[in-house]
Amino acid sequence: MAEEPRDYEALMALYQAEKRRREAAEQNALEEKRGREAAEQKLRPTNLPEFLDACHIHLHASLIVQKNPTMSTQGNPDNAKNKLRPERLERWEDFAKHQMAIWDDIMASDFASKRQFAPLSALEQSGKDLRQQKIGSEIDLHIFQRDTVDKRVSSIIESMYYNKELREKFNLLGTVNFENHANMLSPESQLEEGMEQLTVHQKGKQAKEKQPSGSTDTAGSSHPRADQFCHRTAAFIVEYKAPHKLQLTHINNGLDEIELEDIVQDVVQRKVDDKDDVRRLVAAVITQAFSYMVNLGVEHGCVCTGEAYIFLRVGEDPRTVYYYLSVPEGDVTDTTGWTAGLEGPNRLHLTAVGQMPARPSTPSCGQAEKRHQSSDEESGPDPDTPSRQQSLSQPLSRTQKTTRGSSSGRGHHGERYHQIDRPTFLALMRRQLADDLDTDCDPVGRPGAIGVLFRVRLRSHGYVVAAKGTPAWFIQRLRWEASIYERLRPIQGIYVPVHLGNIDLETRYHYEGICELVHMMFLSFGGNLIGQHLTAENKTLVSEQVKRSADAIHGLRVLHKDLMPRNILWNEETKHVMVIDFERAEVEPISAKRTWKTPTGNSVKQGQTGPSACTKEIRRAMTELNALTIVIRL
Structure with missing residues (x-):
């Protein structure tokens, strides 16, 4: 009988131990559940x-x-001059x-x-x-x-x-x-351009966002x-x-x-x-x-x-x-x-x-342009590209053949279009833009290196053309590009767009708070970006077309200097590749004793850059096209 209390105590001890074990297991399970729920809550979308x-x-x-002034930028924050x-x-x-x-x-x-x-x-x-x-x-x-x-x-x-x-x-x-x-x-963006040329195959948008080496954000520019x-x-x-x-x-x-x-x-x-x-x-x-x-x-x-x-x-x-x-x-x-779960202030x-979203009198915004995702280079149409983009939804008023006729000065009536010569076109366009810069003059895409691409319609004749507007500090470079197009006149409308001329704007175009555009160059539309036409199946044919266009340009002693996919278009009308953006182009010397002419007026010794430079330019373009094809295939 004396052993019964001891048995009871032993049983109670076992019971209490089992109870504690069970409670600990339940607590662990509860904590694990809470941990899973907390993890799930962090991973699920928020309201x-x-x-x-x-x-x-x-x-x-x-x-x-x-706070350390030696590790922060200087500069004047109150640059309200002009x-x-x-x-x-x-x-x-x-x-x-x-x-x-x-x-x-x-x-x-x-x-x-x-x-x-x-x-x-x-x-x-x-x-x-x-x-x-x-x-x-x-x-x-x-x-x-x-x-x-x-x-x-x-x-x-x-x-x-x-x-x-x-x-x-x-x-x-x-x-x-x-x-x-x-x-x-x-002017600071010129340094930025140089940085963009350092890699063979880079993301255009990211390149434009990089801070140029040696630049500061001081208020040095008044524009x-x-x-x-x-x-x-x-x-x-x-x-x-x-x-x-x-x-x-x-x-x-x-x-x-x-x-x-x-x-x-x-x-x-x-x-x-x-x-x-x-x-x-x-x-x-x-x-x-x-x-x-x-x-x-x-x-x-x-x-x-x-x-x-x-x-x-x-x-x-x-x-x-x-x-x-x-x-x-x-x-x-x-x-x-x-x-969460409680109502209250x-x-x-x-x-x-x-x-930000609840700003009073929030204006409704127009449909934002969707980003093109097909490749790195093709992250969006190049702003300096006279191409048919999504924004250019109206049919073009003239074919390349018609535009060539007008540009060469032959004014006559075609079967469908009332053609005018180039001086008349430029005079009418100058007068129209002097009177009204808002109607039939629409910017397309983001600004480029030296200018803004516009879709311009000559109201008197219904002609729709591409135009590149530039601020005062880039006029020389746009005129240089125009001179290159003039040199390429024999192949205009075939391998490069037709150059219709340049004008100084009588009324300055205030572009989106960034700068004032004072000079415009007019071109026929070149086509769609090559990445929109390129496939793994037609890569060989497209590469041959690119080489043919490059050979035609080189045959007129012009070295493009930026023959990248962003500057190569496919023209469905001519079934040819067209090359654009000659702002960096150089002109080959006629004799071995002369030097290359560059957009800035500087001279470069020829050495062995003649044919070999052309060959290197084509090879680099082929490398970029091949990389673009791989991206599209993936």
């Missing part, structure tokens, strides 16, 4: 509130300003009210709860990567904004566009893309540089200023309702103290953005430092600029106040990503 919350916590919070200037700055009093109304409409729809945005895991990893880079220049800020705001805003607008209810409510006509146009069509605007239909300009140049304390102390004439007079009379100095700094920065907005004809803009956003609006009275200051770190703090709409 709109989750997306905005994560963008603020993981992305915007990753902003680190470079810029259009408003008369006054006033607070945008109803900005927040209208913004809240927009967000209420968005959040009240099923759109907000639909899982359609980047997962938490991707956003967390992006944040970790961003924290490795301090913001010490405008280029750094471009990169940071692209990853933290631009991509995120584009994805929200795109999803809204595909939501029928929101598309109709906000009259959305397409998606929105942000593009960086710093230094495009500027306009609207740093950002929406693609295709410019609707919103963003002017970037590195946060160490335009500091948050400068903005807080200097941004106020201001009569700009008072600032000008204070500077003239030298009545400037520290507070006046920061007011002048902020006013000058806003003046830069204002000038781009007016030249581009958009109502809204923004000055961005990464730490702060100054939203701008120019209403019916262009003398007044309305401003609203947003500082996400101060307005939102470390957290947005949003909790939050600050999602005050985040950097939340502010």
Whole structure:
């Protein structure tokens, strides 16, 4: 009997041990389940509130300003010289009210709860990567904004566009893309071109985004540089200023309702103290953005430092600029106040990503151009390419044969077209563009190295041609290209487009806040980019056609110097390959004692560059075509 208590205690001990084991197993299973669910939650797409919350916590919070002056760029942030200037700055009093109304409409729809945005895991990893880079220049800020705001805003607008209810409510006509146009069509871009020639087969878009070696983002150029605007239909300009140049304390102390004439007079009379100095700094920065907005004809803009956003609006009275200051770190703090599954006030709409899509009076944007994905070189039609692109949807008014007749000066009536000679064409075109630069003169694609491609229609005769417009500092290079086309006149309309002539524009064309175009060259359309015609099956035939066109050009003693797929077209009408963009071309000497002539007027010793240079040029083109075929096959 005495052993019974001991047996009972032993059984209880076993029971308790089993219970603890069972509870531990259940706890482990529960923790594993929670871990799986947490991992699944991070991998699944986010809904709109989750997306905005994560963008603020993981992305915007990753902003680190470079405090070391020796490791950050210098330069003058208030380069407002020769810029259009408003008369006054006033607070945008109803900005927040209208913004809240927009967000209420968005959040009240099923759109907000639909899982359609980047997962938490991707956003967390992006944040970790961003924290490795301090913001010490405008280029750094471009990169940071692209990853933290631009991509995120584009994805929200795109999803809204595909939501029928929101598309109709906000009259959305397409998606929105942000593009960086710093230094495009500027003298600085010539160095950028040289960098692009270093590799055999590179991504065109990435090459254009690289910062040239030895360049800085100082305000050395006085020509306009609207740093950002929406693609295709410019609707919103963003002017970037590195946060160490335009500091948050400068903005807080200097941004106020201001009569700009008072600032000008204070500077003239030298009545400037520290507070006046920061007011002048902020006013000058806003003046830069204002000038781009007016030249581009958009109502809204923004000055961005990464730490702060100054939203701008120019209403019916262009003398007044309305401003609203947003500082996400101060307005939102470390957290947005949003909790999944709980209803309650939050600050999602005050985040950097939340502010952009809900901008008051958001204009509807035109259908954004889809990116061509077939290959590296063919990531999009070259801007300097006189080709039939998607935007050139109307049928061409003249054939190559008809254009050749007009260009050679033979004015007569053909079977279908009323032909005119070249001097008459140029005179009519000059007069038309002097009277109206907006009608029948449409830019196509992005700017090229030295110019912008246009689709131009001569209204009096219905002729549609390609035109390349250029700013003043590239006129010499465009005239050089025209001289090369004239040298190639025997093969125009066969292996190269027909050159119709050049004119100086009587009225300057303000191109999207970037620069003023003052000179134009007119060409017949050459065809489609060769990558759109090239297949593994026709590679041999196309290669033979390219060699035939190159031989014809070389036969007239012209070395192209950039015979890449982006400058090679297939013309369906002539069934020939056409070569374009001769801005870098060189002319071969007639005798061994002479030197090559180059676009810049420099001379190059011939040595052994004659036939061997032509051979090398063809071989390189063949290498690029072969690489392009491999990409297409993959």
